Amino acid sequence: MSSGFTAQPLPTWRRAVLKVGSSLLATPDGALTGQHADALAAFVTASRQAGREVVIVSSGAVAAGRGLVPPQAPGTGGTGLGGRQALAALGQTRLVGLWQTFFDAPVAQVLLTHDDLRNRRRYLNARTTLRELLALGAIPVINENDTVAVDELKLGDNDNLAAIVAALVDADVLFIASDIAGLYTANPRTEPSAVPVLDLDEVLPVHLASAGGAGTAAGTGGMRTKLEAAMKAAAAGIETVLFDGRDAACLARMADGVLTGTRLRAPRSRLAARKYWLRHAPAVGCVGVDAGALEALRGRGASLLPGGVLGADGDFARGDVIDIAFEGAPFARGIAQYAATDVRRIARRHTRDIDAVLGYSYGETIVHRDDLVVLPDPARLP
Incomplete structure (x- = not known):
């Protein structure tokens, strides 16, 4: 097995994010290469054939841009922020083009900044777009929008x-x-x-202290940032797996559900973490629903559609946590896809009417099932 790591089962999964660093996509002189991407793409393809979904977060745009300009060109050393931003702009299409060569399915480029993910409305818009891409069978390839994200590019x-x-x-x-x-x-x-760590229940300060910085000239993150990422993922109930992306045999084993790397566990499941947060998040408004919506949400795990909505109380905004009530008794809680004023206008309407009534659409759901939790059984409900 790889470098002292023995085999262990991968966590059970249906949807995953695969992060690929610059060190796997760049040659020592900084040009883009598909040498290791081939095996990574084969893992993605095998996973998709097994009915799973994979979103790729890929570094490498700066390296790709560096390979397109003469070595003596200003800024190609990557020391200046403006130079790196220019290289990223040059390299983005090459990076996505590289990934597309490995897949029959369409590859979709999605460029994000941390500001997109801090702003609740933009966060929900990005979430909706990625859901639609996966529903279409596309493979999203995500990168930071390095050409405009000044602070993020520095990091x-x-x-x-x-x-x-x-x-x-x-x-x-x-x-x-x-x-x-x-x-x-x-x-x-x-x-x-140094000895391998096969399985870790929790990332502690001692683990961060022993982690180094960037490991290669092409890469900008080292083991410490990977552990920080694992901590963020764990807080959302998501396990993290660290492995050698250069090892084609390791990737082939992963396609069969076997890991030779490190498994960083989450304290609770993804669903449990999300439900816990939704159950305890303060609701800033409420929508009332009819008996059909009550049965669909409680009995079938459906999303809340406008046809089952009777009205909205409060002045909540898109992205706020709201209660869902039947005859005045809240029985569920979720994240609103529409503001209260919009909900009142499309209540009792068919989903196909949303665009015509509002002049725009954020999708067919008032609350998507992935953003909804049924509360403990209230005694007043049928």
Whole structure:
């Protein structure tokens, strides 16, 4: 097995985010290469054939841009922010083009900044777009919008972006492909006594302290950022897997559900973490529903559509947490896809009428089933 890592089962998953670092996509002189992407893409293809969904968070745009300009060109060394932004702009299409060569399915480029994920409305818009892409059978390839994200480009940290994306798309697991086999007790490149860490229940400060910085010239994140990403993912109930993305045999085993790397566990399941948050988040409004919607949400795990909505109380905005009530008794809670004023206008309407009534549409649901939790059984409900 790989570098002392013995085989263990992968966590059960249906949807995953795969983060691929620059070190796997760039040659030593900084040009883009598909040498290791081939095996990574084969893993994605095998997973999709098994009925799973994969979102790729890929670094490498700056490296791709560097390979397109003469070595003496200003800024190609990547030391200046403007130069790196220009290289990223040049390299984005090459990066997406590289991934497309490995798939028959369409590849969709999605560029995000952390501001897109902090702003609730933009967060929901990104979430809706990614859901639609997956429903269409596309493979989203996500990167930071380096050409405009000044602060994020300075950090250059797609590990943490991948963790945020994993929560955004409700992934079951975050796969982080690196140029090292997994987590060790110390840096194995400098400490011969370092031993593999196969399984970790919780990332602690001692683990962060033993992690180094960037491991290669092309990469901008090291093991520390991967552990930070794992902590973010764990908070959302998402496990993280660290493995060697250069090892084709390791990837072939992963396609069969076997890991030779490090498994970083989450304290509770993704669904449990999300339900816990929704149940305890303060609701800022309420929508009333009819008996049909009550049965659909409680009995069938459906989304809340406008046809079953009777009205809305409060002045909530899109993205706020709201209660869902039947005859005045709240029985569920979720994240509103529409503001209260919009809900009142489309209540009792068919989903096909939303665009005509509002002049725009955020989708057919008032509350999507992935953003909804049924509350403990209230005594007053039928």
